[in-house]
Amino acid sequence: MSVLGVLGGGAWGTALAQVLASGGHYVRLWVREPEVIQAINGTHENPLFLPGRTLSDRIEAVGDITWVAEAAAVLVVTPAQHMRSVLADLPRHGQPLILCSKGIEAGSLKFLHEVAREAVDGSPVAVLSGPTFAHEVAAGLPTAVTLAAEDAALAHRLAATIAQPTLRPYVSTDVVGAEVGGAVKNVLAIACGVVEGAGLGQNARAAVIARGFAEMTRFGLARGARAETLSGLSGLGDLVLTCSSTSSRNFSLGVGLGQGRPAEDLLADRRTVAEGAHTAPVLAQAAAAAGVDMPVTEAVCQLLAGADVGRVVEALLTRPLREEGF
Numbered sequence: 075m076s077v078l079g080v081l082g083g084g085a086w087g088t089a090l091a092q093v094l095a096s097g098g099h100y101v102r103l104w105v106r107e108p109e110v111i112q113a114i115n116g117t118h119e120n121p122l123f124l125p126g127r128t129l130s131d132r133i134e135a136v137g138d139i140t141w142v143a144e145a146a147a148v149l150v151v152t153p154a155q156h157m158r159s160v161l162a163d164l165p166r167h168g169q170p171l172i173l174c175s176k177g178i179e180a181g182s183l184k185f186l187h188e189v190a191r192e193a194v195d196g197s198p199v200a201v202l203s204g205p206t207f208a209h210e211v212a213a214g215l216p217t218a219v220t221l222a223a224e225d226a227a228l229a230h231r232l233a234a235t236i237a238q239p240t241l242r243p244y245v246s247t248d249v250v251g252a253e254v255g256g257a258v259k260n261v262l263a264i265a266c267g268v269v270e271g272a273g274l275g276q277n278a279r280a281a282v283i284a285r286g287f288a289e290m291t292r293f294g295l296a297r298g299a300r301a302e303t304l305s306g307l308s309g310l311g312d313l314v315l316t317c318s319s320t321s322s323r324n325f326s327l328g329v330g331l332g333q334g335r336p337a338e339d340l341l342a343d344r345r346t347v348a349e350g351a352h353t354a355p356v357l358a359q360a361a362a363a364a365g366v367d368m369p370v371t372e373a374v375c376q377l378l379a380g381a382d383v384g385r386v387v388e389a390l391l392t393r394p395l396r397e398e399g400f
């Protein structure tokens with residue numbers, strides 16, 4: 075068994091640490107919040123981000139990022155917009171990085187694997203993504219993910235390292251495809267939450283999932299993703315999960331928007347991240363730059379900016395008719 079590093083002691087970093095430690099790995103978990111470090115090392119719990127789960131004593135929380143640098147591999151689980159600054163402090167040992175966050179960097183419009191390559195020159199980069207509610211993974215419930223790296227041998231090696239009886243990675247070399255699915259589904263989950271919050275019905279939710287998947291596919295193909303990745307775990311799989319459950323922070327944010335509550339109120343004071351709120355405007359810019367039409371994403375941007383739900387829905391439904399397809 076190896077010593078593995080995890081950057082980020084939120085729900086997902088903690089859940090990944092837990093499933094890896096339960097399989098026998100020793101995990102060094104870099105955590106920003108001193109009170110979380112104290113709780114993990116003292117009472118084996120993370121009440122702030124993953125309440126109600128007793129954690130393995132093979133997890134050691136550390137506040138000094140240099141302590142995770144020499145791990146056999148480092149899982150990067152920071153919010154997308156903080157990945158570059160966190161990685162800037164990671165000493166370079168050529169250790170493989172497995173990116174587990176979902177988003178696109180604001181400003182640069184870069185995918186996270188591009189951010190990581192720039193921030194940690196010389197480290198091989200992989201992406202882990204898929205339908206993975208943290209509390210279920212931490213509870214040992216069966217979960218399957220995509221693990222993508224351009225170097226197929228690296229992807230297979232990392233998959234063998236992280237695979238557990240309850241965590242089954244499927245290997246891919248389509249890094250862009252794995253990233254597109256995770257980033258776009260968060261925005262579409264907000265849209266599905268709006269449908270729920272505004273009481274628009276289950277037909278409307280299915281329509282948003284199907285047409286949202288069409289727009290995910292359009293964008294992904296334009297950016298070099300492969301269709302089979304987009305219709306796999308990290309794309310359609312995660313879209314279906316996140317668009318169907320209030321366990322999703324993005325879906326829940328959408329429910330609030332659909333009920334007419336302002337985004338700034340819904341986002342104020344929260345310690346947890348709803349990545350779709352950050353990704354939506356960045357994705358809209360990236361889509362415009364690629365010449366891709368993403369009407370559901372545009373609608374989410376308008377709702378986050380305070381537009382009236384009824385007007386946004388009416389505008390979506392009365393666009394010129396078109397053929398079905400991507």
Ligand SMILES: NC(=O)c1ccc[n+]([C@@H]2O[C@H](COP(=O)([O-])OP(=O)(O)OC[C@H]3O[C@@H](n4cnc5c(N)ncnc54)[C@H](O)[C@@H]3O)[C@@H](O)[C@H]2O)c1
Pocket residue numbers: 082083084085086087088105106107123151152153154156160174175176177206207208209345346347348349
């Ligand atoms: N929670 C899940 O079920 C889940 C599953 C798959 C992927 N993800 C992705 O994992 C990433 C992390 O999400 P999470 O759910 O673990 O987080 P979380 O919402 O549980 O916790 C917030 C995290 O943000 C960190 N943070 C806040 N401000 C920061 C800063 N300035 N610099 C660095 N870090 C800061 C906190 O330390 C904490 O780790 C996101 O991209 C998310 O989309 C989450």
Ligand SMILES: O=P(O)(O)OC[C@H](O)CO
Pocket residue numbers: 176204205206207208260263312315316321322323324325347348349
């Ligand atoms: O709670 P959400 O909306 O951030 O979704 C969590 C995971 O990304 C689901 O795969």
